[in-house]
Amino acid sequence: MIPFSDPSASYKAHKIEVDEAIQRVLDSGWYVLGKEVNAFEEEFASFHGENLHSVGVANGTDAIALCLRSLELGHGDEVITASHTAVATIAGIEQAGCTPVFADIDPVFRCINPQSIEDRIGPKTRAIMPVHIYGQPAEMCKIMKIAKAHNLEVIEDCSQAHGAEINGQKVGTFANLSAFSCYPTKNLGGTGDGGVILCRSFKLAEKIKSLQQYGWNEYRESISTGYNSRLDELQAAILRIKLKHLCNDNEKRRLIAQRYNHDFKNLPITLPTQKTNELHAMHLYVIQCEKRNELLKHLRSKGVGASLHYPLAVHQHAAYTNRIRGGDDLPVTEQFYQKNLTLPMFPELTDYCIEKVISNVQKFF
Ligand SMILES: Cc1ncc(COP(=O)(O)O)c(C=O)c1O
Structure with missing residues (x-):
């Protein structure tokens, strides 16, 4: 995996x-x-x-x-x-x-x-x-x-x-x-x-x-x-x-994100967006997809450790529901949590693994 x-x-x-x-x-x-x-x-x-x-x-x-x-x-x-x-x-x-x-x-x-x-x-x-x-x-x-x-x-x-x-x-x-x-x-x-x-x-x-x-x-x-x-x-x-290597490692993350973005651009998924005046740290690469649950299952069956960040927004956890002001009026957050899906992202991800992630996402559609 x-x-x-x-x-x-x-x-x-x-x-x-x-x-x-x-x-x-x-x-x-x-x-x-x-x-x-x-x-x-x-x-x-x-x-x-x-x-x-x-x-x-x-x-x-x-x-x-x-x-x-x-x-x-x-x-x-x-x-x-x-x-x-x-x-x-x-x-x-x-x-x-x-x-x-x-x-x-x-x-x-x-x-x-x-x-x-x-x-x-x-x-x-x-x-x-x-x-x-x-x-x-x-x-x-x-x-x-x-x-x-x-x-x-x-x-x-x-x-x-x-x-x-x-x-x-x-x-x-x-x-x-x-x-x-x-x-x-x-x-x-x-x-x-x-x-x-x-x-x-x-x-x-x-x-x-x-x-x-x-x-x-x-x-x-x-x-x-x-x-x-x-x-x-x-x-x-x-x-x-790790601090000495942080900028270099972040750059590697951004390059992987660029490859994902390029190869996913014609698929029916929403990609993370980067602003031109910003450096995104690309801690997690998270897409949005209508068929999120099916895609998650497919990727896991192919050995791609896709994941959810997070399965629930904080106001949806039992410990926080109906307790926090504002929690009853978060339409954008709620929509996002029906579609979010995290793909592998870390600086040491090899070309082979990147290709495997990309081809298995593509095969799903
Ligand atoms: C956004 C955010 N805030 C705070 C924390 C808390 O960090 P820690 O797990 O080191 O307590 C984390 C890490 O899980 C996080 O992702």
């Missing part, structure tokens, strides 16, 4: 460097929050630009919660986001004690629709959390304008879009705070859980560093209630290597 994502291929592609880094950490005798984490934080921040700070954390869900907590947002504070996202986005918002509110998505680019954000703003709205879903940048210029007009915070969920750009500016740098997951399948993925926060303010970064360890100050006195959300040295050392 050709998988839709393959973290082991990423390890094999960088095996010598990764093995050396693992040995270095094991030999060091220091395993959590140390030199490697510090170096990763510096390298991750400067990858995104000047005068930025970053904090390595335990996972992307914690990164979201810590961003909100650092802004003193919590009980009663509403955060507008999309239901078309990983459940993790909503879990992170609720972990911080905030209340998620769902806005609809754009039918072509699949990210949160700025007009729908405006429609949902109410007296308790405090923040907007756009998700750069599948690697497609959300409409950050419009979103930042809305936030300014209504005095709202913006936290970008960049978990699927490491290295994506709008007009040469990397996602994660439009808002003051951004959360990234470094789960193994991500474009910047480790070999275990991991996450990172990007932030403009040194003071906020320091606050997050306190919150990630029980709210400690320098004397290990808890001055606020916090979490245990630390990045370990092994993950940091591996992520430093």
Whole structure:
């Protein structure tokens, strides 16, 4: 079966460097929050630009919660986001004690629709959390304008879009705070859980560093209630290597997407669209097809690991149904979830596998 994502291929592609880094950490005798984490934080921040700070954390869900907590947002504070996202986005918002509110998505680019954000703003709205879903940048210029007009915070969920750009500016740098997951399948993925926060303010970064360890100050006195959300040295050392290869790996993803787009262009499916002024991170290659279930079954029977991202939008999960404001008015999201289908996409996908995916999709029609 050709998988839709393959973290082991990423390890094999960088095996010598990764093995050396693992040995270095094991030999060091220091395993959590140390030199490697510090170096990763510096390298991750400067990858995104000047005068930025970053904090390595335990996972992307914690990164979201810590961003909100650092802004003193919590009980009663509403955060507008999309239901078309990983459940993790909503879990992170609720972990911080905030209340998620769902806005609809754009039918072509699949990210949160700025007009729908405006429609949902109410007296308790405090923040907007756009998700750069599948690697497609959300409409950050419009979103930042809305936030300014209504005095709202913006936290970008960049978990699927490491290295994506709008007009040469990397996602994660439009808002003051951004959360990234470094789960193994991500474009910047480790070999275990991991996450990172990007932030403009040194003071906020320091606050997050306190919150990630029980709210400690320098004397290990808890001055606020916090979490245990630390990045370990092994993950940091591996992520430093992956970061060096990220742009190249993203380019390989975009080239595979170009081949798919070219060979599928005459088929009755909707293809992911890329804007000319943007760099799509192409985390997932997701098409839309009327006969989605039949195509999924066909591809799996032919050894193509097509998948669904996701089988359900968040508001359709039992835990969230009828509970989240806005969840009863998401027509574009609901339509999308009847047709979405994910095809294999990762930088190490071989020509043979790409051809096999293409020919089996073509044979279906
Ligand atoms: C959009 C989005 N947000 C947040 C997360 C949370 O990341 P993690 O699984 O590292 O907690 C993920 C990853 O699953 C994600 O895809």
